Amino acid sequence: MNHRSVLFIALAAMLLVAVSAWAHHNMSAIFDFNDRVTLSGTLTKVDWRNPHIELIVDAKSGNQVQTWSFEGPPPSFFRARDINKSDVESALGKTVTAEASRARDGSRSGLLRVMTLPDGKVVSACPQNC
Template sequence: MINMFVKNLFLSGILLLIYLPIGNGHHSVALQFDMTKDVTIVGSIVEMEWRNPHSWLHIEVANELGEPELWRVEFGSANALYRRGWRRDDLPVGLSVTIHGIPSRDGSRQIEGDEVLLSDGRSLFSGTGPGN
């Protein structure tokens, strides 16, 4: 009886360790971002991380004093963006983009991205944010 309890406890612990990192990658957008506001930033792409469960666009934006600041824009998974028509070639380093999205609640330079307007006039919709 005790052996079965210890075995079940051990297996439960192993399963928890396996699934804990997966659950940590998902969060409530409403907890991290202020859904009552929207923000638009313009800058140049520094890096695009095509990842699951979240992709990240890093852009350099000039602040009010004209000094460069690094902003991070969160999107859905690389798979979801691909299904919406996003391609790696659309976002090369150095490209000037305009981002619409939801600002972070903590005032950091982080946005939940809704739409990316490319310099050629095309728009990439992320499927998240206020437009959804």
């Protein structure tokens, strides 16, 4: 294999990695930032992991319970703002209020923007003002 072939393969591999990373972090392709939902419900699951935390909330809609999934930033984002896993896990089984940008696919999921814990503590999941 000559030098140009190796260089071409290396550049193609870097391009594939860059496109994959961009697609993963292009939240506007998955979530509609102009379509917000705010709901209160029981926090039933906290998945505190990288690359993004996930919260599951059961919210009443009329006589039915709807399960919503909210994706948030990584744990390090919250730790930098003095919010730790136990702060959020202490709300399990209790009522929280979540504001999120809805998923474009119409599912009951969203990108978490703000969450209010049962003790009234407001947790922002936005890097800047949202």
